[in-house]
Amino acid sequence: MAERKQKRLASLLNQSNAANLSGEDQIELQSLIEEYFIEDPAKDESDSDEETDCNAGDFDTESEKESDAEDDAAPLIHEEVVTVTGEAHSSCEEFHNLAGNFAFPTVEAVEQFACKCKQIKVAAECDVCPEERRGCIAQFTHQEVVDFQLNLYDEVDMIVMGVFSANMAQGPYTESSKKGAQKKEREKTRVTYTILNRLVCKTTFMFLTGVGDKRLRNLMAHFKEQGGPCPRQSKRGGRKNNTKSLTHDDTNRVFRFIQNYAEDHAVSLPGRVPGFNRDDILLLPSSTTKGRVHELFQAACQEQGHRSVCVSTFRKLWAALLPFVVVSKPMTDLCFVCQKNNYRIFRAANITDEEKQELLRTQMEHLEKVDEERLLYRRQTAVSKEVVAEQRVTSLGPNQPCSRDITMHYSFDFAQQVHIPHSPYQPGPIYFMTPRKVGIFGVNCEGLPQQINYLIDEGASTTKGSNAVISYLHHFFGNYGLGESHADLHCDNCAGQNKNKFVLWYFAWRVMTGQHQTVTINFMPPGHTKFSPDWCFGLLKKCFRKSEVHCLDDLCDAVRRSTSVKKVNVPQLVTTENGQIHVTSYNWQAFLSPFFRPLPGMKKVGHFRFSSEVPGSVFFRESLGDDETEFRMLTDVRAVRTLRDALPPVIPPPGLSRERKLYLFQNIRAFVTPDKQDVLCPHPDV
Template sequence: MGSSNFFDFWKKLCPFIVTAKPMTDLCWTCQLNNTLIFRSANLDEENKCERVKQQENHLFIVQQERSLYNKMVGNAKRACQENVITELCQNSPCSRNIMMHYSFDYAQQVHLPSNPLQPGPIYFLVPRKYGLFGVCCEGIPRQVNFLVDEAHLISKGSNAVISYLHYFLNNYGTGETDAHFHCDNCSGQKKNRFVLWYFAWRVAVGLHKSVSLNFLIAGHTKFAPDWCFGLLKRAFKRNLVPAQSVLETVVNESSSVNIAQVVGYEDGTTVVPVSDWQAFFKNSCKPLPGIKKYQHFRFDDAHPGSVFVKEHSESAETEFNILMSDSSFPRGAPDVLAPPGLPLQRQQYLYKSIRKYVDEPFKDTVCPNPDVMPNVEQDETVIITETRKDSDGHERVKRGRGKGSQRGQTGGGRRGCGRGHSRGRGQGENNGV
């Protein structure tokens, strides 16, 4: 029987058994509620209704948050049409009395060199890593994608997020007086006190008249950056990308909505500096209690130093003061953090294991020859890492120890397929584990 006939008979005889469609951003709350509903067949009507109502309430809140997001995006598009804003460029703060909406998020990192016809051995190796951080102006729409070489990756925490946002607003912002931001619920990167302090500081020093920071419900976070990242990744998979300069071209040509912004080059030159915003605010601001239970934060120049919070879009607002007593927001600019560069052990790994897969013109750029290359003992104890994704789609790293044989040290595949000699399995870091 041919495959088409088989599927036809399957649909006729077993229509109740279907193939699951591809799904992302799975909501854990939805899964728990649906499981309770499925298991309520033998329960009384009261319990059944209670479980169904619980899921309905959750979906109602999700729909409210999605409606608010769509409303803000629609208002931003009308503002761009009325003011003939078609491209992102540098504008003075508060130069336009309009409202604009932005969304920002991290994407899964990419590895260079990248070849659509992937050589078999490189599957088990760890090529040079590049992070992706996108800020989308949805009124136009355009997204600036920050390309972060691992030599310039100080962290993926609040210092990096704030620095990239600050650079974007200074160099690509539309000059709006009122800004709305949307992002996911990742507390380590975006939903923390430092990001709140930064937006409160922007309003206090006159860079905006009002700012709102809004978080989508965990598990229901599909928004504009995911669309732009999807176009970018599709082009990335179809092109030979040996170095960052080619990656920049691929991003710019992937779609009219994508713009590439290099954070730093392989030779150590920094374009987008990462500053120590945490130290900049720590002596003047205080944490917001219960920050994780709130989804909406608002700041305005009529109440400098205050943040208005709501648990959901239709909840009542509550005001909190985030300034310490007898203090004000700091003036000036924070100190710039020096990029970490590539450790010698990582340089050695790239030179020995990855260089042969790089095209000749880019060998010295992507995998330069380190000045000193010490011999690595085959039987030394090494750290083995395993990278997994949590419910928000962000990477979490687990660590363990194992005997690093020749195979274990050069293993550590891009998809968690490397193996240590005795135990542990993981992706590997600077030492190529």
């Protein structure tokens, strides 16, 4: 397309050049062309001046002056496209260079063309080439042929039919030149062909117009059918000739129907809807399907006698015209408050406007509170990243407690357990069996970022209670902590794992024993708990699904490969398959219970703070906008020395029962690679 435009532009410049403009007009045309095509004339002039000054002393000859004069008259457009000079073409060689750049016949083609016409024998001397030629083509100069071709452009059909209209004999009888001859009925149509008001034969006419014999016959048939010149329309392809294509009314009918349906059944919820990037979403109930809406549209069209569309076109128009009208997706782990408020808003069709405003206000207040909690999390993670950059920390510990006077942020959570052996090509029978279970507990340091994933074998599991959570956190701070003096933590609101009296007592114990100066623990609102551990768990599970895992070592490799470049995920075995302990579990419940008392109503509280300045106390507030309240959890101050010098009793791994070992040996062992069978599924008596 670009080449065609360049050729067209070049032809127009040549036409203006061949028009023999006056000197002033030619100069004005040259200046306009230079202003349009030359991007930076000053730069080009400065470059040429530098070259001239550099070589003037040695090569200032007459030949150089002549070449400089030729350069001044150089083409303004690239020489491959067109040659434009200040004068008209004056030789066959220049015309040959010009004609060779266009789609119309070259000089050689014009010179070699011979129509062998017997009716017209004209001996003409070309004003460009002094040679005699015979035939109809001899009536035209080379320049006239070029100009005629340029003027045709895309209107060849209409020009040819114009010749038919002017020169076609269409009467019912033929006309004879002989006097007294009888009139005969016309059998064939007779056309007198002319080019530039000059009589030519059919062969020359087709050569100059570029029309073949078949196209000429089709144009003549179309001319007769229409009774005069009329543009032809393609009988195949194209939207205009497609009787099945949608009209504007058809498209508008689909748009109006979906819009009206959304007004009756959809709801606009305040805040951003999970799973959608837009905030102007209109949610249809999850039970609604686009196929069902299309059925209703078809029924309405049949009832009113309008044209309907197929379901695929209906879906495409829906996606293109109303992308903000969506069907809500079934979801899990949602905020109960949001669900309750949204359900009431869904059912708010028959209530008063005041009640609707009250529902929306309640939901907006809840979302504002959630946004404040999320902002706190983002602010604390941003501070930890700045600290890591200043301290030039590249990896996790071990470090001595309070060895750095910094604040660091950590978050922790459990992931859904996995089963081994695992293969991306899962055999059918194992789907109905229970392979060996492995739990995952992650502690994430957002400042780096890096996450330690504790892989908990089924034989080492002491449930997901507070003893397990505190033991893994204690191991993390002792082996992977950055030695911070102030720790900020985030976790979810699970009461059995995190939000319980034993976890609070543990952090009070850490501050009392000098392992931290201050600790703040923030519980994220239920249903709004997506944070960094979930990101790392997602990467881990994605790699796990594609990996062959037949033992715990294979699982560790999958954890490392899940973030092989950044090394975000780090595996940490709790025990091996044979019971070798890597992370010790302690009975923190029995150890802390004699010295602390529970905080009343702690399930409603979202933020806790412990300080070494007030050992044994906790400062709490329900939300960020509330004032802190102090509560004394330590029952006896004299117990501080005892707590500082002692550790809880160790909980040994329970191991697998004989029945479980026998099940793995008889049912799961066959799905494990031979070199790992004795590791994962040994004989129960070994």
